[in-house]
Amino acid sequence: MNPQGPYDPYEVLAAAAAEWDAVEPLLSAQARQALAAALRRLRGTPAGREAAARDAARLLTDAMPDAEGGRLVATAPQAASSAGFRAEDLAALVLDRTRMVGPVLGPVRERLLSVPALSDDVVIRQGGDPYAAGLIRLTGEGGAVRLPRFQFSEDALPWLVLLEVNELLDAGEDPWGVADWWLSDNAWLAAPPASLLGTGRDHELVAVAHALTDGE
Secondary structure, three states: OOOOOOOOHHHHHHHHHHOHHHHHHHOOHHHHHHHHHHHHHHOOOHHHHHHHHHHHHHHHHHHOOHHHHHHHHHHHHHHHHHHOOOHHHHHHHHHHOOOOOHHHHHHHHHHHHOOOEEOHHHHHHOOOOOOOOOOOOEEOHHHOEEEEHHHEOOOOOEOHHHHHHHHHHOOOOOHHHHHHHHHOOEOOOOEOHHHHOOOOOHHHHHHHHHHHHOOO
């Protein structure tokens, strides 16, 4: 489907991000691969950004049924601006496979990715195990894995209480939510939980985690 008339490709990509749950099932595996390639270029040098945005928008509309592709273009300005999504959110959805996008979750994702973190390689070089069960693993731009630094003691070994709490809070299913819990002020603890690691207050951390999950 080739949309007629001028349209802003960035708005089309933002609208697709806002409606990704409805858009994604309409794309074939081949279309998703081509879209991913265009979105990688979108993240590349500024000189190629405009062409990459046009290619990604065209790939999207061509891969969708005519009615759906036309609706996406027609509603893009209103849908994208009202929902507060950006073209970059579609890149995060497709390339990074994260749902932490949009006006609400996007800033949380950026804040969590800005905290000190270690890569798999660094943890291994320091004698730790970056794949230990219970560790929070966040996906950054381009799919790079980041392990928030607060999870480890000085010798790159994870705090045992952290692993216990992460299991209680199911960090494997919700690493972003659990990372946010560790790094946010906690009314019960009167401090961000991460700041209490190594201070002898392990029992309080476990008790608060139990309090959060006992009603589930």
